[in-house]
Structure formats: structure tokens, C-alpha cells
Amino acid sequence: MKLYITCLFFSASVFTAFSQSNIQKAEMQFDMRDYSLAISSYEQALASDPDNQEIPASIAMCYIQQQNYLKASQWFEKIIDNEDVKPEHLIAYGDVLKSLRLYAKAKFYYQKLAQYDPVMAEYFVHSCDVARIEMHGDPYYEISVMTVNSRSSEFAPFLFHDDILFSSLRTDIAIEQPRKTKNGRNSLSTVNAVFIAQKHGANDVEHFKNAAQGDEVISHVKYSEDGKWVAYQKSDFREGQRLFDNRPGKLSLYIAKVASNGEWSDVKAFQHNGNEFSTGYPSFSPDGSVLYFASTRPGGFGGWDLYISFRGLDGWTTPHNMGNVVNTSGNEIAPFYSDHKIFFSSDRHPGIGGFDIFKATSQEGQWNNVRSMGYPLNSPKDDIDFVWDPTREIGYFSSNRIGTTGGYDIYYCTPLYEEIIMTVYDQDGENAIAGATISYKGAKAAPLTTDQKGQVIIHQRFNETSSLVISHDTYKDLAMTLKAPGEGPAKYDVYIDKSLTTEGGDVAATEGNLTDKNNANSSASQAQTTPSGQAQQPETIVTTRTVVVGNVAGTSDSQSTSDGSVAESKEIGASEASVPQDKPAAKSATPVASETNTNNPTTQTVTAGMYAVQIAAIRKSTTLDQYSSLSTIGKVMQYQEKGMYKIRVGYYNNATQAKNALRSIKQSGYPDAFIVKANPTISAPVSPTEKNVVKETSDQDYLVRLGTYSRPEFFDASKVDHLGTVDTYKSGKFTIMLLRGFSSYEAADHARKESAKQGFKDAYIVVEKDGGLHKAKN
DSSP, rough: HHHHHHHHHHHHHHHHHHHHHHHHHHHHHHHOOHHHHHHHHHHHHHHOOTTTTHHHHHHHHHHHHTTOOOHHHHHHHTTTTTTOOOOHHOOOOOOHHHHOHEEEEEHHHGGGGGGOOOHHHHHHHHHOOOOOOOSSSSSOOOEEOOOOOOOOOOOEEEETTTTEEEEEESSSSSSEEEEEOOSEEEEEEEESEEEEEESSOOOOEEOOOOOOSSSEEEEEEEOTTTTEEEEEEEEOOOOTSSOOOOSOOOOOOEEEEEESSSSSEEEETTOOOSSSSSSEEEEEETSSSSSEHHHHTOOOOSSSSSEEEEEEEEEEEOOOOOOTTTSSOOOOEEEEEETEEEEEEEEESSSSSSSEEEEEEEEEEEEEEEEETTTTTTTTSSSEEEEEETTTEEEEEEOOOOSSSSEEEEEEEEESEEEEEEEEEETTSSBEEEEEEEEEESSSSSOOEEESSSSEEEEETTTOOEEEEEETTTTTEEEEEEEOSSSSSSEEEEEEOOOOOSSSSSSSOOOEEEEETTTTOOOOOOEOOTTTTEEEOOOTTTTTSSSEOOOOOOOEEEEEESOOOOOEEEEOOOHHHOOOOOOOOOHHHHHHHOOOOOOOOBOOOOOOTOOOEEEEEEEEEOOSSGGGTTTTOOOEEEEEETTTEEEHHHHHSSHHHHHHHHHHHHHHTOOEEEEOOOOOOOOOOOOOTTOOOOOOOOOOEEEEOOOOOOGGOOOOGGGGTTTSEEEEETTTEEEEEEEEEEHHHHHHHHHHHHHHHHTTTTTTEEEEEETTTEOOOO
């Protein structure tokens, strides 16, 4: 027996040693970028040590470097549901899922980070919401592929006079190297070259003879604007692999002078390179006195960070980190400076997936206003190496997105938007408001947040009007319309009021003031809504550089926020709004009967805390027959307030019911509908015989049962989250997915029918009773 135990112990020790040997070999192969060999060694190690959770994760990382995200996800799935899964594995798996456009599933696993760091979990979950909005929003660029691309990887474009420089791993064009062969002739090399071609036109590609050539990959060639300096990096990028390397000391930066004939001279390694970290991705200021670059040097915020160094008498100054506004806990690479802006790629700022392209602006020596360049410039894969031609207003970048000819291709883009810098102030204009959220009605773009200076950069599409809502926890919401002025970059100041509770009336009117700094003269105007619920725009709205919005006494018509809360705005002339005035107390709304509701009226008692949805504000009273299609959602009523007749649907007992009603009403053709709070005890004359009258709302909530899942992470909430509040109900090892918050059977049935159109054909209506779910009866 003792001999048997000894043999077992010896056998286990041999297997463990064999596994460790293969792991060490795999790590060396990974470090040499031999990912296929590393995968084989890791698999051998796993056969000897099947309970080792690090090995499947390491194999997944190999497949990521080979750009095989599907294989990477399959290996992560072997460990990702374990109770002791590591947070770095959850992040890496979520990132892979985003690259596969599986945002709902990525969100599910990012949420598991909450057990380690709730703030970090919320950040990654938010990134999924941003990705889904950007992918389904309006495009901000027109994207075209360059004709210089081959079946190999092309990357790192740079503008050089009327031509474009770029790096390529192609092997179909040979270049004569200065190294001599045994017979005394120069050798021919087909790898690691810099190429030059016309930006647009003929697609003849030639080697760039001025560039240094060698055994390493020469890439990211950047000249100073005056043409006197050039910088580039050396690496060992390989075909079929991701063009990103965070191994210590594998990338290095070089700088050279440029002679009058274009030849490089006095080539020197950047004095702040290091063996223990990597340095690369250079970019000059126009005069070559400032160098922007990326590095993994110690003391940063994450993996790769962006740095600045200044040319001095004794060389380049100690690199200065660009700060945590630009840099994150992830990786920031490939900076490009142009006109007080820095363009760069990041895999941690909220984006679509992989590396996305962002830009930041410099003000008084500080970097602010980091924002995504948006879809379709960004994709779920890697989008890097962005450079900008300010004369032609064309950008160039490289990407490994779906549809490339090689591993990475070079694309060019033209913007479909104008840039607007908006600053949000308090009512008196004394304090800039940081952390204010700018949301788009209809979720046409991801929400933006003002920086510490109260500023945000808005990309406004040409010839289109956007409805925005500016919100902050301690200020009133401001709804406004915005259109690109068509005269180049614009700067707008917005003034919003402190949040106050009014005496009586609906939710306090939100009034604000938007001033264009370049011109502050405009005629007064006010937006109205038509009986159909469509916005009837005034002659002068925020369509030119001569507009001011709100912030004076007087009436203002309401508009809705992105989340269904109440916001009101008014657009007036600059002369009227130049000095803030006191605002009168809101008047109580006076309900009036519709012309068709004069017989046999009944009384509905409305209590404090109830809600309604307003769908129109008109100048003349009207019949309610035209709104009969809304009768399955709520009771249609008409109120007179401030000389306007307001059409509302309600009332609802809580905000959740109201928000679900709002979604249904907007889908029914009233996109500008919004939620209002009810006045206590209002008698609304309605007719019980009218076809637009429905049953009174009750305290009973109806739910729509969508389906039962053993793996709820595969449930795609994006298909139905516009219909109601997505909720779950546990039943043993299964999870029932629900839509919650419907105050009537009719409203729930409407959501059920819409859910069926989205693929949930077995959905049905249920109620909660006696601790369980029961099929509801009409």
C-alpha cells in the first residue's frame, strides 16, 4: 500500500513537472510572437493539468493576437463561469465579445465584475450601452478603402506632400538593400519596408527610399510639418497577427534630421527608450519641438499611455504623461497632433470594440473633451493610426475590420458633421457645470458628459436638426434643438437653472439659455407641437450662429428628455435673454372638456405622485377621436394651460408605468411625447362612451413573459428594452425573462404583440400572485 501511494505521488509530480515545462515553453513562444507554437505547448500543458484555469485563458490570449476572436471566446468559455474566475479574465472575455458584436452577452459578464469592483463593473457595462447606441446611430463619416492595399497588412499612414506614406508587410515588391552578398552585390529584401503612393488617383506603390531599412519592421514614419525632422519606430510585427505589442522593450523609437535632398541623417535612438518597457507611435508638433508618443514606461495609468517630450539644448526632456483625462487603465496608442487636437486610439475609453479612435482638445495646457470619433470610422475591431489632412478635411487610418483585403487595410474618411463646442453654465453664468449629461432624443448617438470646464464636443450632422436634453442631478433639465451652423467650428454657451419645486402645476418648466459666442443677435421664436404630436419648428431655432434658447420669463413649450422625464425650452432673441430675469410661479393647469366630451362627464380622481404623457400642445381645442389609437395605452384627456390646449394620456400610478406608456406612444407615431407629473386632485371631464376612454388604471401590474433561459446571458435585451422594463424571475436553475410595468392588460398586450415581432412568439401576459407568476386574464 505504501509503495502504491508513493507511485501515485511520483506520477502526479511527473505530470506537474511536465505541465510546468510546457507552460514555460509556451510563455517563451508567446514572447517570441510564435502564437501557433505557444497554443500547442499550452494544450499539452493542459492535458497534464486539466484543472489549471490560467492555461485556457493563455490560449485565448494567443488567439486574440492572431485576430481569431471566435476561437478566443471558445477558450474563455471553459473557465468564465467558474465561481473564482479572475477579474482580468472577465474583462478580456467581455472585450472579445464586443469585438464579435455580442454586446448583450459582454454586458452580462462585465456585470460580474461588481463582486470585485462595482465602479469598474459599471464603467464596462456603460461601454456596452455606448457601443450599441453608436452602432445603430447616424453615421458621422463616409468611409472608403484606399487602393494601396494588398493581401498583406497595410498600416501607419502619414501624409507626405501630395503623397501618402505607409508601412506594409507585403512581400511582392523587392527593395535593394545596402548589405553586400558574397559576390559583392547588394541584397534584395521583400519585407519590413515603408512605401509611398499618391493619396488619390494612380495606385502605383513604390518603396520610400529615404526610409531606413533593416531586420525590424520600420513603421509609423512621421515628419514634422516643416520637414526638418522625422521619427519612426522599430518593431517585429508579423503578418496575420494583431498590430499591437505590450511586451517589454519590443518597440523602440528613433529620430533623424532630414537633409534638403530628403535623405535622413544623424539617426539616433530616442534617449528615453528602455529595455524594460516599449516606446513608439511618434508624432511631432508642427515645428518639431514637441514629440507625442506612446509608452509602457513605469508610472503610467495603464498599459500603454500617451506622453509628451520637448526638444531642449541637451536633447529631449523627461517624458510627461498626458494625464488621466486622456490615459486610462487600458491602452492608449498612436497619437497624432493637429491644430490643438490630439487624435489617438484606445481600448478602454467607451467605444464600439477593440481599439477605437478618439480625439481630445487642448485648452490652457490641459487636455479635455475626449470623445469617440463614432461609427463607422470606429468598428468592433481595431481602428488605429489616424492622421488628419486639415486642408482637404480627410482622415486616414488603418483597421482590421471585417471586409479587409489583408490583415489590416488603410481607409480614408470624410466627415458628415460639424464640430460644436458647448459650455454649460449655471443660471448666472458664473460657474461652469462639470458632469452634465447631453443626451440625444431617440438615442441617435451616445450620451456625452461635460468635462471639468463644463465643456463637451458635439458632432452635429450637416443639414440635420437634433433634439438634445441637458441634465444634471442638481439642475433642471433643458431640452433644445440644434443644427450645424455651416460656417466652421462653433462655440455655444448654455445656461441652466437650479432644480426648484414649484407650487402647484406639473413638473417645473425647464428654461435655459444657449448663446453663440460668435454672434448674439436673433429674432424671438417659439417651438410648438401640432395635434399629430410632430414638432412644428419656428422660423428661428438653433439653426444658425445667432440663437439664444430660453432663460427669461414667459411661456415655453415642453419637450421630452431621453429617459422620459420632463423638460421645457424656449427659443428667444439674444437681446431678451442677455440679463437673467425672475420667473413667475407656474400656474395650475385647468382641465377642459373636449368638444366631444360635453355629455355625461365622469370624474377621475388624480392623486399626488401620478403621471401622464403629453402628446401635443395646440392653440385650439379639438376632438379626441383622432387619438383613438392610444386607447389601449391610457385615457386621452385635454387640458388648457397658458393659452394652449394640451393633449395627455394617463394617469399612471408610478414612473415605471408612465415610461412604458411613453415608449408605446412614441412607437405609435408621437415621437415628441413626454412625461408630466399630475396635480393633486384634478377632475378631468371625460366621456365613458367615447371610444378613446379605457379602463381606469389599477394597482395591479401586468407583465409580459418572454421566455425561459438556462443561460440568461444569451438573452438580447436590445430587442425589447424599448417596449418596457426588462426584469428576471428565478425558477429553479432557469431564469424567466419578463417585461414589467404595464398598468393595463391592453398595454401589456400591445407590448406582447411587439415582442412577437422581435422573435418572442411564445410571449404571453402574466401577473404576480401568491409569490409566483400566473397567466393573466383580460
